[in-house]
Amino acid sequence: MSEDAKTIVENGGDAPPKTAKQIAKEAAKQAKLDKLKQKLEKQQNAPKKEKEEKKEKKKESKGPAFYDVNTPDGDKKDTLIPLPDAYSPKYVEAAWYSWWEKQTFFKPEYGRKSIDEPNPKGKFVIVIPPPNVTGSLHLGHALTNAIQDSIVRWHRMKGETTLWNPGCDHAGIATQVVVEKKLWREEKKTRHDIGRENFIKKVWQWKEEKGVRIYHQLKKMGSSYDWDRAAFTMDPKLCRAVTEAFVRLHEDGTIYRSNRLVNWSCTLKSAISDIEVDKVELPGRTFLSVPGYDEKIEFGVLVHFAYQIEGSDERLVVATTRVETMLGDTAVAVHPKDERYKHLHGKFAVHPFCNRKLPIIADDFVELGFGTGAVKITPAHDPNDYEVGKKHNLPFITIFDDEGNIVGDYGKFTGMKRFHVRKEIVNALKEKGLYVETTNNPMVVPICSRSKDIVEPMLKPQWYVNCGEMAKNAIKVVETGELKIIPEMHIKIWNHWMEGIRDWCISRQLWWGHRIPAYFVTLKNQPSNKNSPSGDDSEHWVSGRTKEEAMEKAIKKFNTTEDNIVLAQDEDVLDTWFSSALFPFSIFGWPEQTTDLKVLYPTSLLETGHDILFFWVARMVFMGQKLIGKLPFKEVYLHPIVRDAHGRKMSKSLGNVIDPMDVIHGISLEDLHKQLYDSNLDPREIEKAKLGQKQDYPDGIPECGTDALRFALCAMCSGRDINLDILRVQGYRFFCNKIWNATRFALSYFTYNFEPPTDNRFIGNECLMDLWMLSRLATAVSETNRGFESYDFGLATTAIYNVWLYELCDVYLVSLRDK
Numbered sequence: 001m002s003e004d005a006k007t008i009v010e011n012g013g014d015a016p017p018k019t020a021k022q023i024a025k026e027a028a029k030q031a032k033l034d035k036l037k038q039k040l041e042k043q044q045n046a047p048k049k050e051k052e053e054k055k056e057k058k059k060e061s062k063g064p065a066f067y068d069v070n071t072p073d074g075d076k077k078d079t080l081i082p083l084p085d086a087y088s089p090k091y092v093e094a095a096w097y098s099w100w101e102k103q104t105f106f107k108p109e110y111g112r113k114s115i116d117e118p119n120p121k122g123k124f125v126i127v128i129p130p131p132n133v134t135g136s137l138h139l140g141h142a143l144t145n146a147i148q149d150s151i152v153r154w155h156r157m158k159g160e161t162t163l164w165n166p167g168c169d170h171a172g173i174a175t176q177v178v179v180e181k182k183l184w185r186e187e188k189k190t191r192h193d194i195g196r197e198n199f200i201k202k203v204w205q206w207k208e209e210k211g212v213r214i215y216h217q218l219k220k221m222g223s224s225y226d227w228d229r230a231a232f233t234m235d236p237k238l239c240r241a242v243t244e245a246f247v248r249l250h251e252d253g254t255i256y257r258s259n260r261l262v263n264w265s266c267t268l269k270s271a272i273s274d275i276e277v278d279k280v281e282l283p284g285r286t287f288l289s290v291p292g293y294d295e296k297i298e299f300g301v302l303v304h305f306a307y308q309i310e311g312s313d314e315r316l317v318v319a320t321t322r323v324e325t326m327l328g329d330t331a332v333a334v335h336p337k338d339e340r341y342k343h344l345h346g347k348f349a350v351h352p353f354c355n356r357k358l359p360i361i362a363d364d365f366v367e368l369g370f371g372t373g374a375v376k377i378t379p380a381h382d383p384n385d386y387e388v389g390k391k392h393n394l395p396f397i398t399i400f401d402d403e404g405n406i407v408g409d410y411g412k413f414t415g416m417k418r419f420h421v422r423k424e425i426v427n428a429l430k431e432k433g434l435y436v437e438t439t440n441n442p443m444v445v446p447i448c449s450r451s452k453d454i455v456e457p458m459l460k461p462q463w464y465v466n467c468g469e470m471a472k473n474a475i476k477v478v479e480t481g482e483l484k485i486i487p488e489m490h491i492k493i494w495n496h497w498m499e500g501i502r503d504w505c506i507s508r509q510l511w512w513g514h515r516i517p518a519y520f521v522t523l524k525n526q527p528s529n530k531n532s533p534s535g536d537d538s539e540h541w542v543s544g545r546t547k548e549e550a551m552e553k554a555i556k557k558f559n560t561t562e563d564n565i566v567l568a569q570d571e572d573v574l575d576t577w578f579s580s581a582l583f584p585f586s587i588f589g590w591p592e593q594t595t596d597l598k599v600l601y602p603t604s605l606l607e608t609g610h611d612i613l614f615f616w617v618a619r620m621v622f623m624g625q626k627l628i629g630k631l632p633f634k635e636v637y638l639h640p641i642v643r644d645a646h647g648r649k650m651s652k653s654l655g656n657v658i659d660p661m662d663v664i665h666g667i668s669l670e671d672l673h674k675q676l677y678d679s680n681l682d683p684r685e686i687e688k689a690k691l692g693q694k695q696d697y698p699d700g701i702p703e704c705g706t707d708a709l710r711f712a713l714c715a716m717c718s719g720r721d722i723n724l725d726i727l728r729v730q731g732y733r734f735f736c737n738k739i740w741n742a743t744r745f746a747l748s749y750f751t752y753n754f755e756p757p758t759d760n761r762f763i764g765n766e767c768l769m770d771l772w773m774l775s776r777l778a779t780a781v782s783e784t785n786r787g788f789e790s791y792d793f794g795l796a797t798t799a800i801y802n803v804w805l806y807e808l809c810d811v812y813l814v815s816l817r818d819k
Helices: 003-010 020-061 064-072 089-093 096-102 139-157 172-189 197-209 213-220 236-251 323-328 339-342 383-391 416-430 466-480 489-500 549-559 575-581 595-600 611-626 662-663 669-678 683-696 705-715 726-747 768-789 793-817
Strands: 122-126 161-165 255-265 270-272 279-281 287-289 297-299 301-307 315-320 331-335 348-350 358-363 374-377 436-440 443-450 458-467 484-486 517-521 540-543 563-567 606-608 635-639 641-643 721-723
Touching: 064 096, 089 705, 089 726, 122 139, 122 595, 122 606, 139 161, 139 606, 139 635, 139 641, 139 662, 139 705, 139 768, 139 793, 161 540, 172 197, 213 662, 236 255, 236 540, 236 575, 255 383, 255 443, 270 458, 270 662, 279 575, 297 416, 301 323, 315 323, 315 374, 323 416, 331 383, 383 458, 416 436, 466 489, 466 611, 489 611, 517 549, 540 549, 549 563, 549 669, 575 611, 606 611, 611 635, 662 705, 669 683, 705 726, 705 793, 768 793
Parallel strands: 122 161, 331 358, 484 635, 606 635, 641 721
Antiparallel strands: 255 270, 255 458, 279 443, 287 297, 301 315, 301 348, 301 436, 331 374, 348 358, 517 540, 517 563
16 A cells, blocks of 8 residues: 555545645646647637638638639739638739730830830840640640740840740641541541632631630740730741742752652651651561551561572572562662672562563672572662662652552552552462561561551652751851850751751642642643653742742743743642741741841740751751841750650650640549540550550649749759659649748738838848848859859759758748747
8 A cells, every 4th residue: 555545544534735746746737638628629629610710711801712703804913912821823823924914024125115225235035936736735845835934034034125936836737637537527528528728718717716725825834925926837927938938949949849759648648757757666576557457567577588580490589578569679689799699690580460570780788698688679669779779770660659559550459558468469479489488577667646657658759958058057057156056965966967968858748838839830832741750840840929920930931921831839838847947037027127037036045855956946047047147046955855754755645645734733533534535546545545644643633833833844854854753743832832831931020011121221230040041042043043044954943942942941931930
């Protein structure tokens, strides 16, 4: 028994008087219990109380949910109302953009009487890489705009006359494909059913309805363009520049016509540029879906077969990945030093399916000792064979029509689709005893990025730009430093492209685009050679700004009279990259010598992705130097390419393409799936894409806001690729929340009507902590400026992040709180 219990018993059950120490101890214990009880009661009542308080607060202050509604378009947002407890991107970003526009902050004339008024602080001009009118923003666009808007605003802060010129590209192939699909879906008609004029009307109608979407998205990204200067590559002003450029370049011989191999899409029935060809690597035997075929087609194999030597029992074995092209073979090549075939030089092989003899030619382009040592030559359907055909003066026999069907006298094969013939030829070779074997063969397959068709090399008369001299000049300006390419690692690629440059095919067999201002001349008293076997009709073309001008040239060229001439304008349109190459000066009114052109050209900087260094950047340099005599810009900054978190290329079929709007606003997995059904994705690819989305975004994409997305993209901007993880973007959204809370804490030290003093009363009275914070801020400012000057956006974002998070919040504000 304890001493206390003994005492109680001895005193007849009464407890002894408590000491002061005991009373204090019990009081502290009770106070602790009371405090715990109050805490529990507060927690129980908190949801109801908090809900009522928020309701009253919203009612009194017209809080964040009412910002969009209660701030009239163009008015300045009311920033004196109580701030919410937590950062909300919608709350912060609402209403500002329309006010900025109304204040004309984005105009180069802002703060000046006119654009040509001298500014001692200088000027900064940059143009948008014009996005396709068909599309919506993807993360590549978002990166471009995050970088460019940051640079533009930095130059404005320095007081320079600053212009960021917006615009949109008519996107010839992409737009025509979209409208053709729409026409078929809604009316079950093709463009040929309604005719060129009516089809063009439908494209314009679609453009007016859907084409402004991307501009709305750019505004949502906060991009500070001068929207009054927005330029569309099919606007009359830009069309005039395109026509002028073509005619001038044709007159001086830079543009010419020639019959050569091109990348041909049988689905689009048009030539396409190299950038529109995806090179897909196959590990070996693979079956691919091809438009126009119900079954999958076999690729990644090498078919070996034999040609019979004329007048002999001997056979010559060749191998090919495209056995259907053997119908167009016009020779078999062997290496001149190959001892196995020296006795065959000058002899002929017999074609098994047509009345044609194939000469056995000796050429050192054949790799000695590789394979059978004999190579089939198809000059009209293979780039390497094309050169051999020209060298040995071989016939060029086209075996496909524009849709990829067999043409010519080939018996049962004539009229069949090219990949159906692939199977049938193998069967026919087996019947004749000429088939040897089929082996596995890793290879690269060219696929049209627009139609997903297999690209076919086809011999077509087209218009070309002679790039040789312009490429030499482009190398020179980089060597001399007149044009800076940043990062410098891309200079090697620049020189590689320029030194190995091929002439640029600018013809496209489309209806939507800039129709080529060239006219075929037929003389009524002479037969036309337009469809001559050689395809060389270059002498019968003239160009003109108008048909009347073309007629005058034709009369002079053929020394005849107008009534003896028939002019027919080329049905083709120009490659979209042609009008884009003129963009830095066509938007300012060239060929007219406008004030804008005199003051704003050349621009200061070209900022874009490194993947179009040749396709757009180089061609702008070509056209600027050739047509105006000045480079279109002084510096080129090439940003990385955005890939998914796994390093894969963004692809709709993989389901990993991210719309920046979905990152800004957030989106559920279910709604991501719905977007796939609204796209032009092949139904067979939708399930695959849904699996990709489920893997990458199992809970959808959280709301991050514009500021967090832009900051994240700039922070990750280094190297050749950005592997974008949405969780990292969300991390910068939390950083925005940290800034928000720090601001709310700082504002608690001021009254609502506080105005900073205009005198220097506080200078010299700083405490040690104040001086430390000012020094850290000065360092951050210096590093951020250095980052902008050198296009090192990682340096700038790191400086901003560190000064806010680790120095202001973690040290300085904590020291204020603890005072």
